[in-house]
Amino acid sequence: MAVFEVPRKATAGIAAAPAARRPRLRGALASGRTWVGGALTTLVTGVAFLGPFLAPHGENDIVGAPYSDSAPATLLGTDYLGQDVWSRLLAGGTWVVVTAVLATLLGMVLGVAAGLAAGYARGWADEVIMRVCDVILAFPQIVLVLVLLSVAGPERWLVVVVVGVSHAPRVARLTRGMTTGLATREFVQSAETLGESRTRILLRELLPNMSAPLLAELGLRLTYSVGLVASIGFLGFASDPSAADWGLMINENRLALAVQPWAILAPVLAIAVLALGTNLIADGISRAAAGADHTEGASS
Amino acid sequence: MSRSAAEAAAVPATIMSRRREARPAVRAWTRWLLRRIGLALITLWLISLLVFAATHFLGDPARAILGRSATPERLAALRTELGLDRSAVRQYVSWLGGVLTGDFGTSLATKGPVSALIGGKIVNSTVLVAVSAVIIAPVSAVIALVSARRRDSATDNVLQVALLTTAALPEFVIGILLVTLFSTVVLTWLPSVAVSWTGSPWTDPVVMILPVATLALAVVPYVARILRASLIEVLESDYVDMARLKGVPEWSAVARHALGNAVVPAIQVMALQLAWLAGGVVVVESLFLYPGIGTALVDAVRNRDVPVIQALALLIAAVYVVVNLIADVLTILVTPKLRTGVR
Numbered sequence: 151m152a153v154f155e156v157p158r159k160a161t162a163g164i165a166a167a168p169a170a171r172r173p174r175l176r177g178a179l180a181s182g183r184t185w186v187g188g189a190l191t192t193l194v195t196g197v198a199f200l201g202p203f204l205a206p207h208g209e210n211d212i213v214g215a216p217y218s219d220s221a222p223a224t225l226l227g228t229d230y231l232g233q234d235v236w237s238r239l240l241a242g243g244t245w246v247v248v249t250a251v252l253a254t255l256l257g258m259v260l261g262v263a264a265g266l267a268a269g270y271a272r273g274w275a276d277e278v279i280m281r282v283c284d285v286i287l288a289f290p291q292i293v294l295v296l297v298l299l300s301v302a303g304p305e306r307w308l309v310v311v312v313v314g315v316s317h318a319p320r321v322a323r324l325t326r327g328m329t330t331g332l333a334t335r336e337f338v339q340s341a342e343t344l345g346e347s348r349t350r351i352l353l354r355e356l357l358p359n360m361s362a363p364l365l366a367e368l369g370l371r372l373t374y375s376v377g378l379v380a381s382i383g384f385l386g387f388a389s390d391p392s393a394a395d396w397g398l399m400i401n402e403n404r405l406a407l408a409v410q411p412w413a414i415l416a417p418v419l420a421i422a423v424l425a426l427g428t429n430l431i432a433d434g435i436s437r438a439a440a441g442a443d444h445t446e447g448a449s450s
Numbered sequence: 451m452s453r454s455a456a457e458a459a460a461v462p463a464t465i466m467s468r469r470r471e472a473r474p475a476v477r478a479w480t481r482w483l484l485r486r487i488g489l490a491l492i493t494l495w496l497i498s499l500l501v502f503a504a505t506h507f508l509g510d511p512a513r514a515i516l517g518r519s520a521t522p523e524r525l526a527a528l529r530t531e532l533g534l535d536r537s538a539v540r541q542y543v544s545w546l547g548g549v550l551t552g553d554f555g556t557s558l559a560t561k562g563p564v565s566a567l568i569g570g571k572i573v574n575s576t577v578l579v580a581v582s583a584v585i586i587a588p589v590s591a592v593i594a595l596v597s598a599r600r601r602d603s604a605t606d607n608v609l610q611v612a613l614l615t616t617a618a619l620p621e622f623v624i625g626i627l628l629v630t631l632f633s634t635v636v637l638t639w640l641p642s643v644a645v646s647w648t649g650s651p652w653t654d655p656v657v658m659i660l661p662v663a664t665l666a667l668a669v670v671p672y673v674a675r676i677l678r679a680s681l682i683e684v685l686e687s688d689y690v691d692m693a694r695l696k697g698v699p700e701w702s703a704v705a706r707h708a709l710g711n712a713v714v715p716a717i718q719v720m721a722l723q724l725a726w727l728a729g730g731v732v733v734v735e736s737l738f739l740y741p742g743i744g745t746a747l748v749d750a751v752r753n754r755d756v757p758v759i760q761a762l763a764l765l766i767a768a769v770y771v772v773v774n775l776i777a778d779v780l781t782i783l784v785t786p787k788l789r790t791g792v793r
Binding site: 183281284285286287288289290291292293296297298299300301373376377378380381384385386387400404407411414415418421422425426428429430433 | 492493496497500501504505614615617618619620621622623626627629630725726728729730732733736737747748750751752754756759762763766767768770771
């Protein structure tokens with residue numbers, strides 16, 4: 151938890167750095183919504199990672215007639231090929247969760263780095279970085295992702311990269327805004343006066359003071375990543391078309407919603423619960439960061 | 451976008467302090483407008499570069515079309531046919547020249563002109579987005595007003611949780627849940643897809659209900675949350691308090707003093723959401739098989755139809771730039787403080 155420590159060294163006696171963030175994050179934990187969100191996220195993530203080991207059938211085993219809702223030895227019936235929906239549900243979450251997390255982390259790192267650099271350097275570097283961001287921002291995320299996937303195909307690493315890149319300018323804008331606000335504060339100026347290196351000022355003085363809003367942004371970006379990664383599968387783009395994947399399962403079975411609803415609703419509900427869980431966590435953190443936690447404290 | 455609005459407010463402030471009398475109001479306003487339009491044009495040009503580069507350098511369209519087993523001779527022949535043997539700069543210039551004259555090239559899948567392929571779909575998508583926007587704006591405003599007026603009440607809390615839940619869900623999840631509820635499993639009131647539908651949107655408006663409802667549910671949470679926040683700020687401001695203290699009736703304090711000042715965030719958030727809808731239609735159209743630019747883009751990506759991808763990506767990004775330009779101009783026009791600032 152060293153990240154959350156207030157940079158004390160340079161500021162002692164000159165100007166107090168902004169209030170410690172520990173209580174604020176604790177405020178997020180005091181909120182009922184954060185706990186519900188955490189429980190939902192843990193549930194789905196648990197299914198995604200443990201599921202493949204618990205699945206009663208192989209993800210490509212044919213266990214009955216296609217679109218049967220009462221095939222023997224199946225819990226949720228069979229899908230368009232006669233594969234077990236329950237087994238594919240258990241096996242199909244890993245890809246969504248891992249990709250969403252990796253893409254989110256990549257987007258946060260890129261965005262925070264660009265935003266810090268732009269907001270602290272100002273001048274032409276700021277202009278160039280933010281202009282690039284403006285250009286990327288002109289594309290709705292799903293459009294950018296589709297265009298970039300179109301040429302090289304839906305390879306897994308590429309999905310991580312393009313979803314991450316589509317997040318980066320949005321994170322960069324937020325970070326830049328906070329950086330320009332903090333850069334003129336006394337504790338940063340005193341660090342500059344003391345001759346601390348730029349990197350050190352960025353990473354040890356500025357970054358820790360944005361941790362709460364950035365954590366909230368991380369949660370929000372994770373929610374969107376889940377949606378984007380699942381949407382890619384839903385639109386029928388997959389690097390391995392036979393593998394179980396929640397987004398792809400919806401695409402494969404969509405015409406049978408009236409006949410065998412579980413083949414679609416099971417993965418839809420899994421994605422919905424995951425997205426909802428991460429969004430509730432993000433909301434809990436951002437409320438706590440904004441100091442609105444007192445309203446939460448009253449209700450929980 | 452908000453950056454440029456902020457710049458507009460900041461830059462003229464120095465103009466004003468130095469020589470307010472010397473500069474006629476109209477000239478400062480025209481200069482701001484020209485600068486803003488210039489910025490939009492530069493962004494559009496950079497967007498065209500990005501679209502071209504992304505589709506040009508990231509892979510080989512000829513190989514993408516023919517597949518991995520293609521012979522070198524066939525690849526070379528197709529490259530010549532597509533003009534891919536020219537230098538990248540010449541290809542970009544000829545593509546951009548075509549775009550500026552309304553010629554988006556030839557579709558690789560249909561062998562016909564791209565403009566003919568997407569023209570009708572643009573109309574369909576525009577209708578879908580326009581109908582959605584007409585529903586989204588008032589619904590969001592009412593939710594925000596109810597929420598802000600009774601802040602932290604039970605109604606507000608229920609609305610907040612509902613908005614938070616809907617905001618988290620990807621569009622296709624919302625859409626599938628709506629289809630499950632209204633047109634297949636639970637009830638069968640509405641058609642679930644527009645697949646048999648070949649006419650224009652106004653010949654069979656019933657097929658529009660579920661796509662519009664999905665888009666509305668995806669967008670209303672964002673608009674309503676931002677409007678609620680700005681309304682709360684305005685309702686707790688000194689001038690609304692002042693109006694109340696003067697004995698102005700509450701409805702008048704809200705309608706005449708508060709709403710007007712919440713218009714700017716409303717313009718900005720609606721612009722952002724309109725621009726988002728231009729791309730948000732991709733998933734929703736695919737779900738309902740609605741024949742618009744969204745399904746066209748997905749088909750083009752599936753067929754690696756590069757000219758169609760380029761045209762649609764450029765178009766969707768251009769919508770963002772233009773809508774934001776209009777929003778910034780409207781913001782200046784409706785804000786007395788910024789308006790006098792520009793002067």
